[in-house]
Amino acid sequence: MSKAKRVTTSNDVGALATSPNERILRSIHELYERGPGGSNAGSSRGGVGLLDIANDPLLRVKCFKPRKKVNCMIIGNHSAGKSSFINWYIGESVQTTGVAIETRGFTFVTSGRKRETLKGDATFAFYDYLEGVQDMEGLNANIFTEISTSKEKNFSCVDFLDSPGLVDGDMEYPFDVGKVINWLGDHVDLILCFFDPIGQALCKRTMKVIESLNENHADKLAYYMSKADQVEKEHDRQRVLIQITQNLSSRIKNSHAFKLPTVYLPRDDLTVPIPNAIEEVCEDIDRAIRLTVQKNLTSMKEDCTRIGARIEEVIKTNDAHKVDNMKRSMRGITLMIIGWVVMFLSLYIAVKEVCATPVIAHGLRKLLPSAPQLELLLSKEAEVRWLGIKHGGAYALALCLVIYAVITYVKNAVWQLHTLLTKKELAKLQQYQQYITGFMKLREGLYKEYFASLHQSG
Ligand SMILES: Nc1nc2c(ncn2[C@@H]2O[C@H](COP(=O)(O)OP(=O)(O)OP(=O)(O)O)[C@@H](O)[C@H]2O)c(=O)[nH]1
Ligand SMILES: [Mg+2]
Structure with missing residues (x-):
């Protein structure tokens, strides 16, 4: 078949x-x-x-392979619950969590057939879009991939990217964390920003990163107040929400569509009910997956159309070249024939001139004493037979040779054929x-x- x-x-x-x-x-x-x-x-x-x-x-049509998974980066302050959220989503503790500064580098969390941890080089090979930051000082030793066999929720369609917790002050990062987050922002599909109520929700570094991400990727950003269960009283939560909102409002675009749902990891031991919008985070991820599916289907259609048009163009160009080659060949052959005629004339003149020289003429008379046409060729007038000019034959010969050279040059220029398929x-x-x-x-x-x-x- x-x-x-x-x-x-x-x-x-x-x-x-x-x-x-x-x-x-x-x-x-x-x-x-x-x-x-x-x-x-x-x-x-x-x-x-x-x-x-x-x-x-x-054909050489520029075409990129669409992604198999949605890339979702989580950013936020130190201890905002970023790693815990990933663990909860996939139902497996692949990321270390705790009150200390736990995540110091970037970790991709992806689904696969075997539980595995990949280090820097392997991670760079796995995610080819990281090429641009591959040589950044300090990053190779601080970037990993955790492969998990989990099939929870929509994990098989998502690659999470856990980022280092952002803090102000003396904290030294082994690389320019803001620069890397911004760079990654260009490549991921969704950026979840976590603000916890107790920690440094107003961390300047976080605000700066969010501000610069907003310049180009406002539509990829989603904000949440994480670990909301840590603030039991409703009015305290409202206060924190207002504080975070006020801080963000001057730094983000499309603030009219701004939402800051309160989320926390589900637990059964709460003494007072606290609204939990954690499903909204999952829904945002699902939406990003659906958008990616739509985007990929559209890209595929566009690529097929572009490639189809290119094939048609190549075939049409080949047909046009065929016709053009015919025309060029006709012109070339005509010029070649004219060239031959001129060359023949040159030869005739050259023979006449040579025969008319005294030495050759003498030799010919001796060789062919009784040829009736010979005298005509060798007569004294032969020297002046070209328009009455002395040595006119030599000039005529030179002129013919020049004409022949010009014709040959033009013929070569005209008779250039396109390469056909x-x-x-x-x-x-x-x-x-x-x-x-x-x-x-x-x-x-x-x-x-x-x-x-x-x-x-x-
Ligand atoms: N009460 C409560 N605690 C949480 C929640 N999520 C995470 N935690 C706790 O908060 C602490 C910090 O969580 P992590 O997941 O390590 O936070 P992180 O943002 O990854 O921290 P860094 O990696 O240091 O930036 C851990 O002790 C978690 O158990 C939550 O929803 N509610
Ligand atoms: Mg972490």
């Missing part, structure tokens, strides 16, 4: 994924990397992915067109699946 035909099945990629969003994200990723056949597509490295087509030297290349492009049609169909299938999942959850 041809690869193009295989494109019509939709569910052979991402089959291991459980939730629809996870399945769709994985499928899109697979389609970019290995194509619809995935690892079963025959060749040793799988089928033809969208990236393979885009990167083909015949080989039959094999053309066939490959036509096959790519079929693949792209198949990718679009698959994408439509994924879109339907996505909408169906919205109805189910709604």
Whole structure:
């Protein structure tokens, strides 16, 4: 069965994924990397992915592989409950928590088949977007990846990024923490900001980081008052909320949409009821996942359209080149024939001139004494036969040679042919067109699946 035909099945990629969003994200990723056949597509490295087509030297379309997971960074003051939230979300204590300054570096927490900890170099290799900060002093020794086998909530669609707690004063970070957070802000999809009521909710460093993140990524930021259960009295909580809000309001954009829900890790031993919006944090993560699914589906459509248009352009250009090559060849052949005529004339003049020289003429008379045409060629007039000019033959010969040189130059300039696609290349492009049609169909299938999942959850 041809690869193009295989494109019509939709569910052979991402089959291991459980939730629809996870399945769709994985499928899109697979389609970019290995194509619809995935690892079963025959060749040793799988089928033809969208990236393979885009990167083909015949096309060279810039195209980026969409992410398989949503990247969610958590920032906030020291001891705001960042690591505890991640542990709670995945239902496993992968991150150390406590009242001391626990997290001194950055830790990615991701789902995988085996519990594993990756150090700096491996983390940089795992998250290729970190390339820009790879050489930053002090970061390599303070960046890790924790791989967890947890399947809790939507963890399979999220990569958490735990950041060092922000504090004011003498605290020395082994790297420029503000710079790294800002840099990461450009690459993650969601930034959760935790403010705890007791700690340094008004920490200047936190405020500064939030202010600069707001400049470009206001829409990625979500704010929470964490560890709200530590303040039992309602009016105390309100006071803290007002204080944090006042501090933030001058530093954040779209403050009209500003929300600061109170959250804490669920517990059964509360003496007074305290509102807990922890589900809102999960909902924000879910929303980011849905947005990423939509974004990836849109990117895939755009990429397919761009690649399809590029294939058409290459084929059209090749057709136009074929016609142009014909025209150029006709002009070249015409000039070549004219050149030959001029060259023939030059030769004729040259022979006449040479024969007219006394030594050659004498030799010829001796050699062919009875040739009737010979005298005509060798007559004294031969020297003046070109427009009555003495040595006119030599001038005429020179002129012919110059004309010949000019014609040859023009012919060479005109007769330059475009390189055309080989039959094999053309066939490959036509096959790519079929693949792209198949990718679009698959994408439509994924879109339907996505909408169906919205109805189910709604
Ligand atoms: N009461 C209460 N305590 C919490 C909550 N979340 C975390 N804690 C406690 O707060 C302390 C600090 O929590 P961490 O998760 O280590 O805080 P962090 O923000 O990661 O701290 P750093 O890594 O130092 O920046 C720990 O003792 C947690 O048990 C919460 O919702 N309620
Ligand atoms: Mg921590």
